[in-house]
Amino acid sequence: MNIAVNKLFQWIGVAVLGMGVLVQPVLAQDVPANEFVEKFSNEVLAEIKARKQELVSDPRKLDALIDEKVMPNVNFRKMTQLVVGRPWREATPEQREEITKEFRTLLVKTYSGALSQVGDQTLQVDRLRARPEDKDVVVNSRVLQKGAPPVDLAYRVEKKDGKWQIYDLSVLGLWLVDSYKAQFGPVLANSGVNGLIQTLKSLNAKG
DSSP states (O other): OOHHHHHHHHTHHHHHHHHHTOOSOOBTTTSOHHHHHHHHHHHHHHHHHHTHHHHHHOHHHHHHHHHHHTGGGBOHHHHHHHHHOTHHHHSOHHHHHHHHHHHHHHHHHHHHHHHTTOOSOEEEEOOOOSOTTOSEEEEEEEEEETTEEEEEEEEEEEEETTEEEEEEEEETTEEHHHHHHHHHHHHHHHHHHHHHHHHHHHHHHHO
8 A cells, every 4th residue: 555545544533533423314405515514523523432442442343333324424336436437437237336345345444443543533614615506515624633733624525315425535635535546546457347356355354
């Protein structure tokens, strides 16, 4: 994994604060995307902090927390499609499903491991610079922690089936989709879609 990807994953634990705030799917027309993120942040932060020792000591509970509170609000199929790029159009339906399944597993493992890094951070969400009718927006925010400089976060959010869903996130200006593309691009170029599937299975097997 290259240095840029490593640096991003060091901060994923912070970014999960923003993704984890989306506890229950909310109809997109109910609130703007930034209020949607902000509304649940304190609730989820409180749960993570209250269960920190329990979650860190039992990886299965970490996975369950991500599955329940993060993944329903992430359009991981679109994220996967963006990472794969042009080869996605050439993949068979079976290959697409397998890539999406393996990529989802990779995301769950990434976020689960990152939750152990969550401490006393708080999330500050910016005012949304978008029109009410916009369906694809960027929500800017920052994580604040005593004794540390703010960490800028951004989320690409779209209205999907009447609710907000995240399909990319940026930590300190580095987008997760771009980082995954840099990591898996050579695999796709050298081994194609089947090579990517095997690579993802190998990564997931290693945990």
